[in-house]
Amino acid sequence: MEKYIFGIDVGGTNIKIGVFNYDSVKNIKKFEIKTSKNKEISTILSDIKKFISEYVAENNINWNQVVGIGLGVPCPVKNGYVEKCANLSVNETNLIDELRRIFPAHITFAVGNDATLAALGENQSLAKPYDNAVLITLGTGVGGGIIVNGQLVEGSSGFGGEIGHMKVYDELVETCGCGSKGCLEQICGTAAIIKYAKKAMIGKKTILDSEKLNVKKIFDAAKMGDEVGMETVNRVAKYLGIAASILAITVEPDVFIIGGGISKAGPFFTNLVQKYFREYARFSTGKIPFQIAITGNDAGKIGSALLVKHHMKGNHED
């Protein structure tokens, strides 16, 4: 009798749901449903419950075959507990308890931060997964996840791996969305990149049009040697290199994995990040390789399913 794990990645817009077989944690089916507009965790969980119940019924699956449910959420998570969350409406709630309330008791549940779970999913999807890995995701926000000795780094209260808010520069005085200053995200987030390019193009020759600017156009211009494009992309790569150099002498991963929309710029971009990284890397840590994320939007689902499996193995050993 086949056993299944559901690996779920809750985003602000969509909820990605993957059906995995238990033995190899292989993703056999994927679905996407809308995230409830009110972003209430109770609505989100009951939408997930409804989806899984229908899936189970339609596919003649016995609930006993559903052995695990893993959930990634865009919130700081510590052992399933979310104190507060900027992206969903959830406060001081243990999401594992909430899952237990609505699903059958035999199921093993696991909950984690989406980016941290994505790090687990990405690393495990490599031909040869590493013991120590850092994922940096570049999009509207700059996120990340850290794996140390094969385990998620949640930290004391779920803020482990919040790489986007590393303080990496002093010179700017603007305040980040997090309330602090000098965050990596203030240079490498999409809004910051566009803003910088708009300023950089003043008085310079460029193929970029300040009215129709987006990150892809900036990176494409850089690839073509455009001065403003290159200046902008170099700045992003430099500060990512600095952040990586700090991570390299604190957690020293075996690999840096670059994900998110910007990673589509490919080796052109990762090579540039690696160039700056080597410039700033201490001792012999400059040899740490950079890879582009390969699972696309699946990393969070895969990580959620893997975390369930880790938990099940952990319990088994007790």
Place this chain on the structure above:
Amino acid sequence: MEKYIFGIDVGGTNIKIGVFNYDSVKNIKKFEIKTSKNKEISTILSDIKKFISEYVAENNINWNQVVGIGLGVPCPVKNGYVEKCANLSVNETNLIDELRRIFPAHITFAVGNDATLAALGENQSLAKPYDNAVLITLGTGVGGGIIVNGQLVEGSSGFGGEIGHMKVYDELVETCGCGSKGCLEQICGTAAIIKYAKKAMIGKKTILDSEKLNVKKIFDAAKMGDEVGMETVNRVAKYLGIAASILAITVEPDVFIIGGGISKAGPFFTNLVQKYFREYARFSTGKIPFQIAITGNDAGKIGSALLVKHHMKGNHED
């Protein structure tokens, strides 16, 4: 029949040797021998072998009672392997293999970086040890160790926890001993502190004498409200606060432990570090407490003995 672990901390000047009972890893005796002037690892290990052999003979201990030997060295260490080391003469050597060559085969060996083992020792010596801890040691150099999920963070090749070389500022152009620039050690190491105070006192009223300056005098002057003393100590505290704020959103420890000579300045200093830390801390991570190291010079020995015990438990579970 009592079983023993030897916990050893090899320094550039002295080798500290602790005898621990196996069951509770309690330090029952401590000794210190000189580190061989040539700093050759083979000489160091044979001096240790000689000491332990004599101790065993003099105390009528059967070698079978010696179940473990743990060794802390001032080098990057990965699973016992040292690629190269600035402080001892040792290259591309697995120190566990070296210990196996000279000691009886039934003994369990463990080797680690001294500061990382000190983090383990300090944390485990607290009334209630934490799962996640960061030790920052302030002396001639700035060192440190990171514990995540109860485990040492060695990193990919032993550079995990090299906190003194986090890049925390841009403005200075001098090169650090490590070959890079902007290192925490370049502000918080003793030489840097004295250098800064000497410069700061030019044209200012101060009780400090630039000819007879040391770190203790600078901190004592600060405690008495001396302007130059305060300016110097504030700068050290500020950059430690920044470094801690970065660690707080990457590994997010449950506690920061401050050790080394400067920690003798007590709460006057840690409170100042914590003030700056809170200023720079992201999200709610500013609540992480700061403690002063309590084991003094014993942390490395304790950590070495504990690592042996961890290894023995790990093997037992296999």
